Amino acid sequence: MALKIEKVAVLGTGVMGGQIAAHLSNAGIPSYAFDMTQEIAEKGIAATTNLSPNPYYNPKSVELITPCNYTDHLDKIAEVDWVIEVIAERLDWKHDLYQKIIPKLKPSAIFTSNTSGLQVSDLVQGMPDEIQRRFFITHFFNPPRYMKLVELVPGVQSDPAIMKSMAGFLEDILGKGVVYAKDTPNFVANRIGVYGMMLTLRLAQEKRLNVTEVDGLTGTLIGHPKSATFRTADVVGLDTLAFVSNTAFEKCLNDEERDLFKVPPYLLKMIQNKWLGQKTKQGFYQKVDKKTIFALNLETMAYEPQPKRKFDAVRVAKSEMMLPGKLKALVSIDDVAGNFLWQLTSGILRYAANRIPEAADDIVNIDNAMRWGFGWELGPFETWDALGVKATVKRMKSEGQKIPTWVQEMLGAGID
Structure with missing residues (x-):
C-alpha cells in the first residue's frame, strides 16, 4: 500500500x-x-x-x-x-x-x-x-x-x-x-565525491597544475558538471568541504585512504582568511570586475590570471564524439594532463570499489549516488566498464596499485 x-x-x-x-x-x-x-x-x-x-x-x-x-x-x-x-x-x-x-x-x-x-x-x-x-x-x-x-x-x-x-x-x-546507504560517515555520495575532490587537490599540487587548468580537465571534458572541482568547492563553501573531509578523517579510522582526507595547510589558511568561496566573494576564484575573474595561485596564495596550457590528451579526446572514447583517450596519453586524469580516475575507481559493502551494498547504489548527487554523467563503475576493467586493472597492477579483492575475484571468474 x-x-x-x-x-x-x-x-x-x-x-x-x-x-x-x-x-x-x-x-x-x-x-x-x-x-x-x-x-x-x-x-x-x-x-x-x-x-x-x-x-x-x-x-x-x-x-x-x-x-x-x-x-x-x-x-x-x-x-x-x-x-x-x-x-x-x-x-x-x-x-x-x-x-x-x-x-x-x-x-x-x-x-x-x-x-x-x-x-x-x-x-x-x-x-x-x-x-x-x-x-x-x-x-x-x-x-x-x-x-x-x-x-x-x-x-x-x-x-x-x-x-x-x-x-x-x-x-x-x-x-x-x-x-x-549504510550508516557510515558521509554515507555514499559525499564519501566518494569528497575523496575525489581531495585527491584532485593533492594531484594538482604534485603535477603543478593551476586552478584553471584543473577545472578545465575535471569538468564537462570527463562528463562532470562544468563547475568541475575548484569552482564546485567555491559554491559549496570551503569550510563545508573541510568539515566533510575532516569528518571522514576523524571517523573513518580504517579507511585505506584516510590520510588524504586531512585538510591541506593552504586550505586551512584560506578558511582562516575567510576565503570561503562564493559566500565571501573569494575562494579559489575571485571576481575582479564584471569581465575579469582571477584564480588563486596555490603556491603564492595570490590571485592572478591563470592561462590554460594546451595538452595533447585534451586535443586527442576532443576528436572523440562519445564520452567513453574521450575518457579512454584522456587516460592513455602520456602527458601531464593524461597522467593527472589517470591517477585521479584510477584512484576514484578503486576507492569506490572498496566502499562495497561498507557504505553501500552494490555498484548500482554507488553509481546512482554519484550521478544524482554530484552530476556525473557516468558513475564510477560505468566509467570502469567504459575504460575496460581487465585492461585498467592490468595497468593498475603494473603501477603497484592495490586492486580491491572482489574486483580481482570477478576477473578471476572470467567476468570482465
Missing part, C-alpha cells in the same frame, strides 16, 4: 529546511515549518522566495507553508504524517529538539533527519524503541528541487517496510532518486 503523506513538519527554516518545505509545496503537500522563534521561521520561509535557482514551480506554492515556532505551535506536530529535522549539525541540539518532538508524534508518523554527517546510531541515543522503528535518515542534496538524490540511511531498528514506503513516496511524489 502506498504511503500517504498529507502534511509534513519541517524542523528548521534555514536554506535547506526552507527549500525542502518549498519542494513539498511543489507536490501540493502543506507543511509546518518550525524554528526557534516566529520571526526566524517567517524570515526563513520568506527568504526561499528570493533564492536562485528558484525552489518553487509556482510562486504561490509558498502559501502551503505555515511558519511555526516551538513555543506556541508544538501541538501541531500531532497533525503531521512525516517530521523531517533539518537543523545545524550539532548532536546535542538535535537530541534536545527530539525530546520536545517525540511526545507529540502521532503513532503512525515517520520521523527522519536530513543530516549529512551524523550517524543514525548517534541520533537515536535515548530514543524509545517504538520511535527508532520509524526513524531513519533522509538526506536530500542541495538544491532539493533540482538535485535528484536522496540517501536513505537506516538505523539498527528502522523498519524496512516503512523505509520502502518512504522510498516510494520520495520517488513517485517528490520525483527523487533514492540510494540506500
